Amino acid sequence: MNILALDLGTSSVRGLVLDADAEPRPGALARRKVHVDIGDRGSGTLDPAQYLACLVECLDELAAAGHLRDVHLVAVSAQWHSVVPLDPAGAPLGPVLTWLDTRPAPAPGSAGPADPNAYHERTGGWWHRGYWPLRLPWLRARCGSPIARFVGLAEYVLGHLLDTAPMSVSMASGTGLLDLRALTWDAEACELAGVRPGELPELAPTGWSGRLRAEHARRWPQLAGVAWSVPVGDGAASNVGSGCVDGRRAAVTVGTSAAVRLLHRLPAGEPLPPLPEELWRYRVDHEYVVTGAAYSSGGNLYTWAKRELRLPESPELHAALARVPPDGGAVTADPRLGGDRPPGFAPAGAGELRGLSFSTTGVEILAGLMAGLCRMVADDLTVLESTVERPMEVVLGGGAMAASAWWRSAFATALAPRPVRHRAEPEIGAIGAALVALGRVPEAGRLAMTDPLDEGHASQRSGAAS
C-alpha cells in the first residue's frame, strides 16, 4: 500500500509517494515553486488559481512517472491561517491572504474580546491580525463586491478536486475561530469576525474522507475512489513527522517560516490545560493538540540574502559560514523582516542589523540573521518547557534545516545544554500528515529517524549545502 502525501507549503507545493510506514518512495516526489507576492506595506498573498495549477502539475508529473500506482490513501499537510473570500459561485474575490500578511487592522471602534485571557485559552489564538476574527472584517471592508463565504487555501484547493471539502479541526484551529475543547466555531470569535456559520466552511466530522470529483478521477484514474483524509495544519504535521509527539521532545521547524512546538494528547471535550500568554495552541486532530510559537522569518532570510547580498554559491558559502562562530559572530540582528507573528505587533520592516564594519561580509550578515532567529526560538522554548516542568530534547527539521549545517550548529549552540537532534528527511510535513491520517501518531517517535548533532561545529552531513 502506498500513500500520496501533499504539502501545501508557502514557497512550494509538493506531492510525494510514501510506503505503508510513511517512508518516502525513492524518486517519487514532484515539486512546484509558488510565488508569494510580498509588498512593502506588509502584504503577503498567493494567487489561488496559480497555486491550484501547481498542485495539478505535481499530480500530473507523479501520474506520468507511474508513481500513483497502488496509492490507497491521500494525506495533506497545509499552511495554517490563510483565507480567501469567495463569491456565491465559489470564485475568489481576491488573492489568498497568507500568514505573512500583516496589513489587517481592527475596524475603528472594535474593542476585541470581553476577557482576552479566557478567549486565548479557549481558541488558542489572540484577537490579532494573524487570525480570522480580525482578518474577515478587514477583507469585507476592502472588497468591492459582497463576500458569500470564506475558506482557507486548503479548502479552496481541495474544493476544486474533491466531491466535498469541509475544514478539518486542525485547519479550523489555525483560523483562531475554533473552540479547541468543544470543536465548534467559537461564538465570541465569530461575533468579532462578523461572520455567520453559513459563511464559514463546514467542519469535518471525525472519520471524514473525500473522493476525487469525476472529471479529476478521469485525469488520474489511479486515484479514482481513493480516500483523501482531512488536511493537517503544517505545524502539527511537522511535529509528528519530526517524531515529537509527547512532552519530552520539542520540534524546531524551519521552512519558509519557523516555529517551535510541543504536541500532547488532549481528546475533544477534555479540559484545556493552562496556556502561557506568549504561546498559541492549535489542534492536530480530534485527539491531539500542539502548543508553540511561530516566527515570520525562517528560510525566507536565506532567500532574501541570496537575492540582495553578494553571497558565494555552495560549497564556498558553506566554507565561509563555517568560519563564522555558531553564535552568529560580530553581526547581531533582529530577523523580523516580515514583522511579528501573533501575539507580537511589530510591523513588517522590523528587521535590524548591528555591529557592521567596513569588513563585514554578506555571509556574516546572513549568519547574524540566522543566529537572531535561534535566540528567539531559545526564549520561547524556555516558556514551552515551563508547561512540562522539565528540559526537553529538541529535534530540528524542515527544508532550511536539511539544507544548512551552519544553521543547525547555531541552533545547537543557542539551545544548549539541551540535547539537539536533526531529522534529515526534509519532507516532515507530508510524512507527519500521513502518520496522522493512518492514526499512527503515538508511533511517530519510533518511526521518525533522527541523528544527534555535534554542538558548535558546522558539519557536512546529510548532503548539507551550507
Ligand SMILES: Nc1ncnc2c1ncn2[C@@H]1O[C@H](COP(=O)(O)OP(=O)(O)O)[C@@H](O)[C@H]1O
Ligand atoms: N542553504 C540554505 N540555508 C538556509 N536556508 C535555506 C537553504 N536552502 C534553502 N533554504 C530555505 O529553505 C526554505 C524551504 O524549506 P521548505 O521546508 O521546503 O519550506 P516550505 O514548506 O515553507 O515551502 C526556503 O525558504 C529556502 O530559502
Ligand SMILES: O=C(O)[C@H](O)[C@@H](O)[C@H](O)[C@H](O)COP(=O)(O)O
Ligand atoms: O507551527 C507553525 O509552523 C506555524 O504556526 C505555522 O503558522 C506556519 O508558520 C505557517 O503555516 C507557514 O509554514 P511554512 O513556513 O512551513 O510554509
